[in-house]
Amino acid sequence: MNFRTWLGGIVIAVLLLGCAASEQSLATQGDWYQIGYRDGIAGHQQRSYQSLHKLGAVQIANYDEGYNDGVTQYCNPDFAYQIGLSGQYYDGVCAGTPAGNQFRMEWQRGWDQYTSH
Template sequence: MKSFIFLFVVVLLSGCVSGLGASSDDWHQIGYQDGARGFNPRSYSQLGHINASEQTEYDEGYNEGIKYYCNPDYAYQIGLSGQDYLGVCDGMKQGQRFRMEWQRGWNAYQSSAM
């Protein structure tokens, strides 16, 4: 029984370790997901010291994701859902409109929570 538990733990841990490495396509997708969720970009140390081409893939994906996220037509719904806004759209062309719509949704979320 002990050997079965040990084997199970080893298999489980090896799956976790193999999930840490990512191909360039994965870094693009990770960046896109971070941007599309409105997260701040991950730092170099958070990315696990990836190489320059992987960093470029992450950055390109992140920029695509931020363009998707920062659509002011959806900002009200983001605020209404209770999602915090981290300021990632502030420097963009529609950034001010995004923040205003998000704030309007956030205010509605806050008043419904009371």
């Protein structure tokens, strides 16, 4: 393993730990809205109460509100093509939303171009 590979691995590990610590910090502060928002805006599936409870005394209503706000922004079809083109897998979180079908089609168009390279 060369130095650049080793250093790159260290940098990625530090960034991942920073994200985890940040999430734990938000839970400790009781900012469940922000945890939900981050999950939604990233296009992740909504977490279960049990998985959230592992972070602390979950306030599920605040998490749900943040998650819904994040998903609303994520599901904007104007950005779906870029999300697919960047190689981000779509996990179906926009299904059932007003722009869900349009989002899926635009994401698929970008994903097809991403995977054809």
